[in-house]
Amino acid sequence: MHLNIKEPTTRNAKNTFEQIEKAAIKLFYKKGYHGTTVKDITSEAGVAAGTFYLYFPSKVVLYKHILTSFSHNIRKHIAEKVAQKTSRLDKEKEGIKAFILYAKKNPEMYNIIWESLYIDRELFRDYYESFAIRYVNGLEKAKRNQEIRDVDSEIMSFILMGITNFIGLKVVFDLGQDNDDIEHIVDGVLDLLKNGLFTK
Amino acid sequence: MHLNIKEPTTRNAKNTFEQIEKAAIKLFYKKGYHGTTVKDITSEAGVAAGTFYLYFPSKVVLYKHILTSFSHNIRKHIAEKVAQKTSRLDKEKEGIKAFILYAKKNPEMYNIIWESLYIDRELFRDYYESFAIRYVNGLEKAKRNQEIRDVDSEIMSFILMGITNFIGLKVVFDLGQDNDDIEHIVDGVLDLLKNGLFTK
DNA sequence: TCATAAACTGAACACTTATTCATATTATAT
DNA sequence: ATATAATATGAATAAGTGTTCAGTTTATGA
Numbered sequence: 001m002h003l004n005i006k007e008p009t010t011r012n013a014k015n016t017f018e019q020i021e022k023a024a025i026k027l028f029y030k031k032g033y034h035g036t037t038v039k040d041i042t043s044e045a046g047v048a049a050g051t052f053y054l055y056f057p058s059k060v061v062l063y064k065h066i067l068t069s070f071s072h073n074i075r076k077h078i079a080e081k082v083a084q085k086t087s088r089l090d091k092e093k094e095g096i097k098a099f100i101l102y103a104k105k106n107p108e109m110y111n112i113i114w115e116s117l118y119i120d121r122e123l124f125r126d127y128y129e130s131f132a133i134r135y136v137n138g139l140e141k142a143k144r145n146q147e148i149r150d151v152d153s154e155i156m157s158f159i160l161m162g163i164t165n166f167i168g169l170k171v172v173f174d175l176g177q178d179n180d181d182i183e184h185i186v187d188g189v190l191d192l193l194k195n196g197l198f199t200k
Numbered sequence: 201m202h203l204n205i206k207e208p209t210t211r212n213a214k215n216t217f218e219q220i221e222k223a224a225i226k227l228f229y230k231k232g233y234h235g236t237t238v239k240d241i242t243s244e245a246g247v248a249a250g251t252f253y254l255y256f257p258s259k260v261v262l263y264k265h266i267l268t269s270f271s272h273n274i275r276k277h278i279a280e281k282v283a284q285k286t287s288r289l290d291k292e293k294e295g296i297k298a299f300i301l302y303a304k305k306n307p308e309m310y311n312i313i314w315e316s317l318y319i320d321r322e323l324f325r326d327y328y329e330s331f332a333i334r335y336v337n338g339l340e341k342a343k344r345n346q347e348i349r350d351v352d353s354e355i356m357s358f359i360l361m362g363i364t365n366f367i368g369l370k371v372v373f374d375l376g377q378d379n380d381d382i383e384h385i386v387d388g389v390l391d392l393l394k395n396g397l398f399t400k
Numbered sequence: 401t402c403a404t405a406a407a408c409t410g411a412a413c414a415c416t417t418a419t420t421c422a423t424a425t426t427a428t429a430t
Numbered sequence: 431a432t433a434t435a436a437t438a439t440g441a442a443t444a445a446g447t448g449t450t451c452a453g454t455t456t457a458t459g460a
Contacts, residue, residue, distance in 0.1 A: 010457070013407065032318040034234040038448060048409040050450080059448065089398055115318055117311065118232040129375050148397050154377060155388035156397065158370045159363050166362025167355070175329050176354045188355035196396040197348050197356065198289055210427070213437065237417060248439040250420075259418070407456070414450100419443085426437070 001068075003061050006054060017055050019045040024062055029108035033063055033115055064123065067116055070109050071127055075134075077102050088142035092193060096164050097186045103168040104182070110172055132157045163189055201268075203261045206254060217255050219245040224262055229308035233263055233315055264323065267316055270309050271327055275334075277302050288342035292393060296364050297386045303368040304382070310372055332357045363389055 008017040023044035027036040038059055042049050056062040081098040085091045103109060116124040135157035142148045167189060171179045178184065208217040223244035227236040238259055242249045256262040281298040285291045303309055316324040335357035342348045367389060371379045378384065 008407090010406075012457080016407080034318070037446085049448090050410065051408055053449065054407065057449095092397075111317065114314065118234070118315055118318060125373060125375065128369070132376055146399055149391075149395060149399055151391060151397065152384070152388045155367070155370075155385055156392070158366045158376070159389060159392060162362035162364070162366025162369075163359050164362070165366065166358045169328070169362075170355075170358045173325060175325065176332055176358070178354070184352070185355055188352045189359060191349075191351060192356070192359060192392075193397040195349060197292075197351065197393040199346055199349055208437090210436075212427080216437080238419080239417075249418090250440065251438055253419070254437065401460100403458100403460095405456105405458080407454105409452105409454070411452100412450085414448095416445105416447085418445090421442085422439100424437100424439070426435105428433100428435075430431100430433090 001064070003065055003068075004057050005061065005065055006056075008055065016045070016047055016051065019047065020052060020055060020062070021066065025066055025108050025112070028063065028066070028115070029111050032111065033119055060119065063112075063119060067112055067123060067127075070106070070112055074099070074102055074106075074109060075131070082138075088138075088145070088147035089190075089194075091138070092160075093186060093190050096167070096189055097182065099164045100168050100171055100182055100185065103172050107172045110169065128161070131161060135160060163192075201264070203265055203268075204257050205261065205265055206256075208255065216245070216247055216251065219247065220252060220255060220262070221266065225266055225308050225312070228263065228266070228315070229311050232311065233319055260319065263312075263319060267312055267323060267327075270306070270312055274299070274302055274306075274309060275331070282338075288338075288345070288347040289390075289394075291338070292360075293386060293390050296367070296389055297382065299364045300368050300371055300382055300385065303372050307372045310369065328361070331361060335360060363392075 008014045020041060023041045024036070027040050027044060030036075031040075038052050039049055041062075042052050052062075056065070078095050078098045082091045082095045085094050113127060114124075116127065132154065136153045139148065139151070139153040139156055143150060143153070167185060170176060171182070171185070208214045220241060223241045224236070227240050227244060230236075231240075238252050239249055241262075242252050252262075256265070278295050278298045282291045282295045285294050313327060314324075316327065332354065336353045339348065339351070339353040339356055343350060343353070367385060370376060371382070371385070
């Protein structure tokens with residue numbers, strides 16, 4: 001996917017570029033993609049409207065650029081954290097924890113990734129489908145090592161993505177209570193993965 | 201929440217009203233709220249642009265009306281199905297199944313409910329927070345009956361909502377494979393709730 | 401120092417779109 | 431049958447917004 005973004009060369013230009021990115025992330029989060037005008041972005045960034053088009057050919061390209069960047073960062077962040085652990089249980093725990101902490105620190109991520117469903121449905125599909133594929137690989141490996149039971153990996157990957165996403169949603173939007181005790185929340189998830197929900 | 205919708209009285213007017221609703225659901229699903237114009241809706245409904253304003257004071261009010269209606273219907277549908285079962289395990293299974301089947305039959309629901317995050321964040325909050333409260337009540341009762349383990353009900357309710365939502369997402373958007381075998385998918389979820397993920 | 405390129409400006413343009421309203425048609429009830 | 435209310439029309443309006451561009455400022459390198 002070529003976005004035709006003009007990368008800045010000089011230091012000043014790099015700063016302008018970054019100010020525009022930063023302003024857009026802030027505003028897309030706060031007011032959504034459609035609720036944010038190019039004027040809003042350039043004002044927030046402290047530059048003139050025309051400056052926007054020195055770097056980005058259109059508003060939607062800036063959005064895609066930010067989405068791609070977020071998508072990249074969250075994956076990388078989780079992968080790095082998970083790689084430090086050896087057992088699948090520890091990997092799962094670390095992955096969930098990393099996701100939630102990242103979401104808490106970057107609350108914009110949610111709005112921006114989910115909003116892709118209403119801006120470019122293919123991006124949305126790609127994001128979750130490729131995330132799922134990665135997950136399936138990890139689960140298959142764990143199955144071979146007999147660390148996890150003989151589950152349908154693809155279904156399980158969507159289950160696990162659903163859990164982390166909705167727990168993240170709870171934390172980011174502060175739905176319900178006790179959203180500061182991340183350890184407790186992660187333990188709650190791990191408890192289910194270890195012991196199930198029902199009594200025997 | 202008063203939407204100031206003018207309910208139609210005569211039979212013909214009722215038909216017009218419904219055509220507008222139907223057209224809007226179709227188009228909001230296909231092109232999103234912002235991608236759909238009032239002209240689009242009235243054309244699809246086969247009426248003139250001005251007719252829209254006989255019934256709805258604005259485009260956003262129509263959206264809220266549809267969202268409220270969907271939100272009502274899905275809850276009622278699940279509640280009815282769940283009420284037929286006695287054990288918590290059967291209730292959970294039936295609830296998940298009902299949600300997925302409803303989502304498959306009404307794929308518009310997803311777009312429309314999730315899009316509320318970008319149209320009226322309070323509606324989004326209310327939807328998930330009240331859904332969670334209902335869930336918590338059910339889980340607390342099951343805990344008292346010792347049908348489920350001593351889990352944090354609120355965390356568990358977001359876990360369960362996340363699972364059903366993302367499994368629904370998979371089915372509706374046909375992500376990955378085997379999205380026609382709903383029984384198999386539901387069994388996959390129940391397997392986790394019964395036995396957890398990890399080997400002992 | 402000075403020529404050249406890069407970066408920036410902001411008013412103007414072109415287009416879209418939610419909403420209004422004067423007018424016309426259709427249904428209802430007496 | 432006819433007055434009245436309900437329903438419908440669609441062109442006009444008014445406001446907003448993504449994008450362009452001619453002109454200006456700033457940085458660079460020889």
